[in-house]
Amino acid sequence: MLILQNISYTHPNKDLLFSTIHLAVNNHDKIALIGNNGAGKSTLLKIINQELAPSNGQIIIDTIPYFVPQIFGQYNHLSIAEALKIDGKLNALKEILNGNTTEENFNVLNDDWTIEDRCNEALKYWQLNDLDLSQKLESLSGGQKTKVFLAGISIHHPELVLLDEPSNHLDSESRELLYNYIQSTKNTLIIVSHDRKLLNLLHTVCELNKNGIKVYGGNYDFYAEQKEMEKNALNQDIHNKEKILRKAKEKERETLERQQKADSRGKNKQEKAGVARIMMNTLRNKAENSTSKLKSVHTEKIDGISQDLQTLRSAVPDTDKMKFGFDNSQLHKGKILFTATDLTFGYTNKPLWKTNLNFQITSGERIALKGKNGSGKTTLINILLGNFEPQTGTLYRAANKAIYIDQDYSLIDNHLNVYEQAKKFNSSALEEHEIKIRLNRFLFSKEDWQKPCSALSGGEKMRLLLCCLTIHNKAPDIIILDEPTNNLDIQNVHILTNAINEYQGTLLIVSHDEIFLEQTNMERSIVIE
The missing domain is CATH 3.40.50.300 (P-loop containing nucleotide triphosphate hydrolases)
Incomplete structure (x- = not known):
């Protein structure tokens, strides 16, 4: 149904958002797309919906997606019918029923005689019975706007549905309607969401970052377990690398101390043996060069370990680096x-x-x-x-x-x-x-x-x-x-x-x-x- 091959996207200001995106989506897949703010989740949905062109790569898709956006301000000047792209068919149906049976009206309607009934049923399901299709979106609340676009799914009958934070602004009752749809639908779904109850209804979690997508074959709870295992393994790697670094520094210190003692003993022997000053300087230079080479070997090794440790620490989740230290309220409990x-x-x-x-x-x-x-x-x-x-x-x-x-x-x-x-x-x-x-x-x-x-x-x-x-x-x-x-x-x-x-x-x-x-x-x- 959908294949993304080596997709990348660069902002107009030349900043790279993400690269090397590879993803295959099959019929009836239900996929969660997650990632930190700014990772490009909404941008990737827009690329799949062909609203944006990728900077590189190829999209192979055999259907027209239906997109439920996160932000609705760009639609505020439109009526509900216009936002759902059904105003043309509704007008054509009205004209035909009023006797204006032109070829143009029939072409626009395209034998979709149930369009009005589907609209009414869809709005009723999403508890929008009191809305008129001619109403402007600017007159609706955030939750109503979301439900209008959700209603469009059963109006258009798409095979692939893209949803960007669909539970935002929905009250508990409307969220349950959304969860029921996700569980029962045969549609292929790609959903961006932070709603963990919703994410647990999906079969696959795809984590997006700057360097690509990592696929976890399970719902959000499974993903969280895997991430916890990765985090524990990372912490263990850091602990082990810190131990190796301490030992390397101890070995360096011990080796240099032995070398310095050996050099000192050698110098004392040479002085007692009455070695000429010029020969003493030559021997001292050789000793210093030997110590310098020895130190360089250890420094190189320690620098390599330190670099590895820094790389590991940079992979620690940001949330684990934060410290809060909030003060408590001074009011006594129960006031x-x-x-x-x-x-x-x-x-x-x-x-x-x-x-x-x-x-x-x-x-x-x-x-x-x-x-x-x-x-x-x-x-x-x-x-x-x-x-x-x-x-x-x-x-x-x-x-x-x-x-x-x-x-x-x-x-x-x-x-x-x-x-x-x-x-x-x-x-x-x-x-x-x-x-x-x-x-x-x-x-x-x-x-x-x-x-x-x-x-x-x-x-x-x-x-x-x-x-x-x-x-x-x-x-x-x-x-x-x-x-x-x-x-x-x-x-x-x-x-x-x-x-x-x-x-x-x-x-x-x-x-x-x-x-x-x-x-x-x-x-x-x-x-x-």
């Missing part, structure tokens, strides 16, 4: 932070929630805030933060220091560069070199310090924000995260999970990623409807 009594809110006269909200949040709790898309989770967060006031009911707020990390990482100032952003959080008067040490710890090297924050990916912004929180000398009493794993690769989800688990204050997290919630040890849920 009441919020008490909501019969809370209601609405942007019109219609209440946002079916039932009034009643809940209490105390210091040290780890709480998941759950609800369907559009149920008002972000609105409730704004009420807790004091940005909105409830229309009826009461909300008690204790004095507390809260950090709100939204989906757009708005705490990051896009007008600053990376170093300036870190310095902005430096309330404890850290020296410049200490700030830069923290940045290095969070994988921002010297080359990144002047990079504008506006150019950072979602994962990079998340890492920078975590770094800023460690620079700030006062830990927040409560951290609120709104869909924090959207648009993060698996590595950055792992980084975020580790950071959250080191923080001992109050956590309120909005997420539809059940595995993420489980791994961050959420204790209870507040569910709004």
Whole structure:
């Protein structure tokens, strides 16, 4: 069905994104395409979809793929029908039914008399019954846009489906619909995702990096086991190489000490034997040359071992190099932070929630805030933060220091560069070199310090924000995260999970990623409807 032969792609600025991509995809394969942010996963999907041309290599494909994109802004000016490329057929069908039976209309329709029925069925399956095909995509939420493109699969009946982060922005109920489709479909699938529940439904994991693709024959759990084995083997290799390096340095020291003692004894004998000065100088030069050659041999060996060790250490996953060191909240555990009594809110006269909200949040709790898309989770967060006031009911707020990390990482100032952003959080008067040490710890090297924050990916912004929180000398009493794993690769989800688990204050997290919630040890849920 699909063969990629020696595919490479170079950005217009001449930076190589990836090379030597070889991959064969057979009918009914279900493949996960994973890799760190910036590895080129979305670019590779676009190459397969023939939206982009590779810099080198050949694509052999015997079908027209259907593509569910990750970012929808480029379609906002289109209607749903136009975005799904069915507007022509729908217009032709309408014209024919109205009596305009031209040859052009019949050619456009191409005997697809069920197109309207399939559209209605597809939208109904994805819970989009209330949408009109003439609506502009700009009027839809992120979750609705995703579901519109997912609905296109059953409208077009493709053999090969490419999906780029399809579970992003979907609520739990919509995610279950997606999982059911993936399990039941006979379509060939290539899916870019960080959703580990979704990845476990796929049969093969392909890991993309700059130098090619590595194929793991199993689901994500199998892949994770293999990576853990590789990591353990790497750590063992590093340990063994460090031991060899220590022994080589000890042998060098011992050998040089023996040589120096031998040279010293020889010199003493020569002096006692009354050897002429000119001969003494000759013998001393020979001894020094011999010692120098001996040292050179050992230095060469040690340099080779050190280089091998450096290569091994460079292969250690970035997440294992990071250190967090978050401070804990100063509030005593169990202090009441919020008490909501019969809370209601609405942007019109219609209440946002079916039932009034009643809940209490105390210091040290780890709480998941759950609800369907559009149920008002972000609105409730704004009420807790004091940005909105409830229309009826009461909300008690204790004095507390809260950090709100939204989906757009708005705490990051896009007008600053990376170093300036870190310095902005430096309330404890850290020296410049200490700030830069923290940045290095969070994988921002010297080359990144002047990079504008506006150019950072979602994962990079998340890492920078975590770094800023460690620079700030006062830990927040409560951290609120709104869909924090959207648009993060698996590595950055792992980084975020580790950071959250080191923080001992109050956590309120909005997420539809059940595995993420489980791994961050959420204790209870507040569910709004």
